[in-house]
Amino acid sequence: xxxxxxxxxxxTNPSLNxxxxxxxxxxxxxxxxxxxxxxxxxxxxxxxxxxxxPVTASRRQLIAVKKKFANEKYGAISEEEHPVLKDNExxxxxxx
Numbered sequence: 001x002x003x004x005x006x007x008x009x010x011x012t013n014p015s016l017n018x019x020x021x022x023x024x025x026x027x028x029x030x031x032x033x034x035x036x037x038x039x040x041x042x043x044x045x046x047x048x049x050x051x052x053x054p055v056t057a058s059r060r061q062l063i064a065v066k067k068k069f070a071n072e073k074y075g076a077i078s079e080e081e082h083p084v085l086k087d088n089e090x091x092x093x094x095x096x
Contacts, residue, residue, distance in 0.1 A: 004032045005042035012043075050078070 010016055011024040018024055029036055054062045069078035 001034060001038065001042055002046070004028060004034055005039050005046055008039040009043045009046060 007028055008025060011018050011021045011028065025036070025039075028034075029039070032039075053066060056062060066078045068074065070076055
């Protein structure tokens, strides 16, 4: 589920310019059998966590990974603005 949600985030991120995101998402849901609602819910959590800077119990910020992936060598992905996903995006079916 996490891998599928990460792929969903990549397909739907406008800054990554996927040539046909809706077709990619359709293939993803067909092959994984996860609903769009399920993928969207997990993708929202991933997107939220990527933008956070974790803090330890001793209040020390853990920013090494974020700093590493801010480098152009890694596509500056940690500096990228992640899309804000809405609940039940684009008339998705709910899990019933």
